[in-house]
Amino acid sequence: MNLAIHPETFKVACSGCNLRELCMPIGFNLDDMKRLDEVVATRRRVKQGDLLFSSGEQFTSLYAIRTGFFKTSVSTDDGREQVTGFQMAGEVIGLDGIVSDHHNCNAVALEDSDVCVMPFANVEELSREFPVLQRHVHKIMSREIVRENSIMMLLGNMRAEERLAAFLLNLVQRLHARGFSQSELVLRMTREEIGSYLGMKLETVSRTFSKFSEDGIIDVKQRYVRIVQPDALKKIFNPDVC
Amino acid sequence: MNLAIHPETFKVACSGCNLRELCMPIGFNLDDMKRLDEVVATRRRVKQGDLLFSSGEQFTSLYAIRTGFFKTSVSTDDGREQVTGFQMAGEVIGLDGIVSDHHNCNAVALEDSDVCVMPFANVEELSREFPVLQRHVHKIMSREIVRENSIMMLLGNMRAEERLAAFLLNLVQRLHARGFSQSELVLRMTREEIGSYLGMKLETVSRTFSKFSEDGIIDVKQRYVRIVQPDALKKIFNPDVC
DNA sequence: CGAAAGGTTGACACGTGTCAAAGTGGGTGG
DNA sequence: CCACCCACTTTGACACGTGTCAACCTTTCG
Numbered sequence: 360m361n362l363a364i365h366p367e368t369f370k371v372a373c374s375g376c377n378l379r380e381l382c383m384p385i386g387f388n389l390d391d392m393k394r395l396d397e398v399v400a401t402r403r404r405v406k407q408g409d410l411l412f413s414s415g416e417q418f419t420s421l422y423a424i425r426t427g428f429f430k431t432s433v434s435t436d437d438g439r440e441q442v443t444g445f446q447m448a449g450e451v452i453g454l455d456g457i458v459s460d461h462h463n464c465n466a467v468a469l470e471d472s473d474v475c476v477m478p479f480a481n482v483e484e485l486s487r488e489f490p491v492l493q494r495h496v497h498k499i500m501s502r503e504i505v506r507e508n509s510i511m512m513l514l515g516n517m518r519a520e521e522r523l524a525a526f527l528l529n530l531v532q533r534l535h536a537r538g539f540s541q542s543e544l545v546l547r548m549t550r551e552e553i554g555s556y557l558g559m560k561l562e563t564v565s566r567t568f569s570k571f572s573e574d575g576i577i578d579v580k581q582r583y584v585r586i587v588q589p590d591a592l593k594k595i596f597n598p599d600v601c
Numbered sequence: 602m603n604l605a606i607h608p609e610t611f612k613v614a615c616s617g618c619n620l621r622e623l624c625m626p627i628g629f630n631l632d633d634m635k636r637l638d639e640v641v642a643t644r645r646r647v648k649q650g651d652l653l654f655s656s657g658e659q660f661t662s663l664y665a666i667r668t669g670f671f672k673t674s675v676s677t678d679d680g681r682e683q684v685t686g687f688q689m690a691g692e693v694i695g696l697d698g699i700v701s702d703h704h705n706c707n708a709v710a711l712e713d714s715d716v717c718v719m720p721f722a723n724v725e726e727l728s729r730e731f732p733v734l735q736r737h738v739h740k741i742m743s744r745e746i747v748r749e750n751s752i753m754m755l756l757g758n759m760r761a762e763e764r765l766a767a768f769l770l771n772l773v774q775r776l777h778a779r780g781f782s783q784s785e786l787v788l789r790m791t792r793e794e795i796g797s798y799l800g801m802k803l804e805t806v807s808r809t810f811s812k813f814s815e816d817g818i819i820d821v822k823q824r825y826v827r828i829v830q831p832d833a834l835k836k837i838f839n840p841d842v843c
Numbered sequence: 844c845g846a847a848a849g850g851t852t853g854a855c856a857c858g859t860g861t862c863a864a865a866g867t868g869g870g871t872g873g
Numbered sequence: 874c875c876a877c878c879c880a881c882t883t884t885g886a887c888a889c890g891t892g893t894c895a896a897c898c899t900t901t902c903g
Contacts, residue, residue: 440757443753459747463750468850487729488729495737500699501697508683511675516683516800517801550850560891562893581900589708760859804859804882805860811883
């Protein structure tokens with residue numbers, strides 16, 4: 360069978376997507392599921408280093424990540440960048456664009472990626488028809504608000520070691536939910552990007568990695584990290600609970 | 602007329618509320634407006650220092666502030682508090698509760714306040730009926746995401762003076778949109794609460810106020826602030842544009 | 844193979860935190 | 874009504890964590 364002349368073969372509907380439980384609500388019957396496939400208009404490939412969207416660009420769609428890894432960031436006029444998040448398969452990006460009909464951050468692929476394009480008009484229309492989808496959309500937005508609350512806590516109150524511990528625990532937990540290891544991970548971002556997200560300089564990120572490594576808490580070799588003592592990391596993140 | 606025996610007199614419907622344009626969508630006809638009044642179930646008074654809701658509490662409603670002033674905050678297990686926002690009349694709080702059906706932050710009145718209680722079930726039901734309300738709810742949530750993005754930028758990249766300048770400019774701009782002065786304001790929060798929001802200690806907040814005052818940029822006397830040179834503040838906040 | 848990008852480490856600087864003391868103002872009870 | 878008290882604010886001296894600058898190392902990729 361020649362896939363090239365059957366492009367529809369590539370179209371993986373939500374109803375048949377193994378990430379469905381991550382980006383779609385559960386509890387649908389088959390008929391509803393078919394209707395729900397209409398949320399996704401197309402798919403789009405984004406090469407490593409390319410922009411999915413950028414600040415100021417017209418907002419039309421949300422994007423569900425099928426494969427790959429993204430960072431989102433905002434910048435000041437004088438060129439300072441703040442990474443606002445790292446997103447992986449099953450997560451939805453683009454919510455920032457709704458308020459002003461223009462995107463308010465940049466989304467860059469940190470590896471070759473594949474996203475489902477969900478025109479927001481479709482999302483809203485189907486949300487009116489399916490309360491469970493409506494609730495799902497509200498939860499996704501609320502989850503993002505809560506996530507950002509905890510980043511504010513991290514940036515406002517925590518020290519370098521706590522920030523990096525929280526970051527590693529969060530990453531490995533999300534990867535584990537996707538079937539990856541609980542203890543090993545390969546970072547898709549640079550020290551500078553980690554630092555930007557965590558409000559510290561790249562040298563401080565590097566030093567903190569080294570310190571964790573010297574303390575026997577993790578093994579680090581460049582982008583590869585193995586968590587040797589998860590409890591020690593948790594203790595650093597939350598010194599009170601132990 | 603004895604208001605006490607006509608409690609319904611106190612019920613101010615959205616259709617007759619002068620804050621409508623802040624917390625409700627525009628472009629309704631009168632009939633729709635009447636239906637929309639159903640969003641608000643009741644009103645609730647919150648005394649200065651009292652909680653409107655607190656972390657862990659069951660989520661049922663969003664709250665639109667009619668009068669007064671709130672802070673929202675999250676805390677770590679070891680007692681550190683991060684103020685996540687200050688909210689004034691016309692703004693909606695409680696969005697953090699949607700994702701988990703439980704509130705994820707605390708909301709405390711910083712002065713005697715009055716809120717419209719909007720059961721979220723009503724909001725969702727009417728949203729399905731009125732696309733313009735649906736869009737409005739989405740925008741409110743998206744606006745909060747964008748706001749938090751810029752706080753992340755502030756906490757991650759800016760120095761004390763820039764943070765306080767941004768804070769003052771933001772406050773005075775929101776107050777001005779509500780008919781107050783562009784140049785004078787009375788802070789409803791302590792130095793410690795400002796510091797928590799901006800990721801700095803209360804002493805640093807106080808010193809930075811003093812420095813602005815010495816530089817002739819503002820007049821400060823305790824909670825009272827007058828902005829003498831708004832352009833100087835803007836220049837500190839964004840040194841590039843000038 | 845060479846160059847560029849990313850990562851590590853060291854020495855030092857500096858902004859903000861910490862600790863302490865004194866000043867100010869608003870609320871409350873006698 | 875006034876005095877006291879307590880919460881809040883200001884200011885100073887010093888400490889410390891992280892930033893800055895620089896040199897060198899490692900890996901990737903054309």
